[in-house]
Amino acid sequence: MESNIYQVYEDEIHSLEEEIEMLTQKFENNIQEPTFYSDEEIQISIKSHQGESKQRESSPDLKAELDYLESDLSFLMKLTGIWFTDYSKKTVEKTGNKIIQKYRLSGNCYSLPFQLEFQLLEIQNKKSVSAVVTDLSIIMESGEYSDLSKFVSSAEERGNLLLFFRSLSSFAxxxxxxxxxxxxxxxxxxxxxxxxxxxxxxxxxxxxxxxxxxxxxxxxxxxxxxxxxxxxxxxxxxxxxxxxxxxxxxxxxxxxxxxxxxxxxxxxxxxxxxxxxxxxxx
Structure with missing residues (x-):
């Protein structure tokens, strides 16, 4: 009776050893077998790797780029005398290829303070994007400068922001x-x-x-x-x-x-x- 029990254990152990050997061979065969990928899969893998590499490499460059942009902005401010102190943007309408955004800006041009409020209509086509300034409102304390006051009114009617900032910079x-x-x-x-x-x-x-x-x-x-x-x-x-x-x-x-x-x-x-x-x- 006791010998039969030992025989059962030996058979079970032998069975497990065979199963272990089979699984080991299967694992080794899978390791040695080469894997083939299609050209599309290779391109996707390369692009994914490049994207990850750029993300890793750009981390220190982002600060350098930010410093450069801040330096460039500071140079432009010193060159034009225009310093912005407040800025806000709000999307008013977004339908299809049309976006209307409302802007508020305030700042100083040398010693002359100004405030602007306008809407920007952007229409995106297949090849280009067009933008039009509407509802331009300019607030300036230009009472002592009668000519400047007339020019501001003219710039509001035309909605010409570039002309306004260029002339304001020269005047100031x-x-x-x-x-x-x-x-x-x-x-x-x-x-x-x-x-x-x-x-x-x-x-x-x-x-x-x-x-x-x-x-x-x-x-x-x-x-x-x-x-x-x-x-x-x-x-x-x-x-x-x-x-x-x-x-x-x-x-x-x-x-x-x-x-x-x-x-x-x-x-x-x-x-x-x-x-x-x-x-x-x-």
Missing amino acids: EWCEHRKCTFKHFKAKYPDIVRLPEGLSGDYMVIRSPELSGFELMIVWKIYVDEHGRVTPVLDLLPRIPMQALEDKGAVENGPKCFRNMLLLLGIEASIESLIKSVGMEK
């Missing part, structure tokens, strides 16, 4: 240049140069310390037409007491001579020469 840059010039001469000749309207005014007054009532007013206007052309215009307005009018011709020719000096010497050098020519330099 000239305003900044005028302010810096006035500040320079006020600091250099504090007892002679007056700025009745401050640094943001459009004229400066030169007073003679020796001749009472003798003044030269340099008027510096900055015009912008409805087409966005910015033109700085400088002129000289002398104010001389009657008792000092010995040579009326010199007084009448003064503005013309000043305009000729502007063409030859430039703005700063012409003002400096004008101050020296009337004996106001100490």
Whole structure:
């Protein structure tokens, strides 16, 4: 009886050994057998590998690219003087190949603040994408600049954002240049140069310390037409007491001579020469 039991165990062990040997051979055969893939499967595998490699390799490059874009944006801001402080975008409508988005922008162009609100209609065709600006609204504190106010109204009607930013940049840059010039001469000749309207005014007054009532007013206007052309215009307005009018011709020719000096010497050098020519330099 006991021997029969041992025989059953031996048979079971033998059976398991055979099964293990069979599975081992099958496993080894599968390992050694080559696997063939179609061309399509190979291309898919290559593209998948390239995508994973690029994803791994681009991680350090993303920061470098971001730094480059920020540097490029900073350069453009310094070049144009335009700095955006707030931005928002909202999708109003999206049907088929048409998208309407509403934008809000605010910022400063040098010392001039501005706010914009407009809608952008994008229509995507098979070959290209067209975009049209509509409902453009521009808010600026341009009360002291009547020409700029007229130009802003014209830009709103046309919906021309590029023209607006280009002309605003040029206009604001000239305003900044005028302010810096006035500040320079006020600091250099504090007892002679007056700025009745401050640094943001459009004229400066030169007073003679020796001749009472003798003044030269340099008027510096900055015009912008409805087409966005910015033109700085400088002129000289002398104010001389009657008792000092010995040579009326010199007084009448003064503005013309000043305009000729502007063409030859430039703005700063012409003002400096004008101050020296009337004996106001100490």
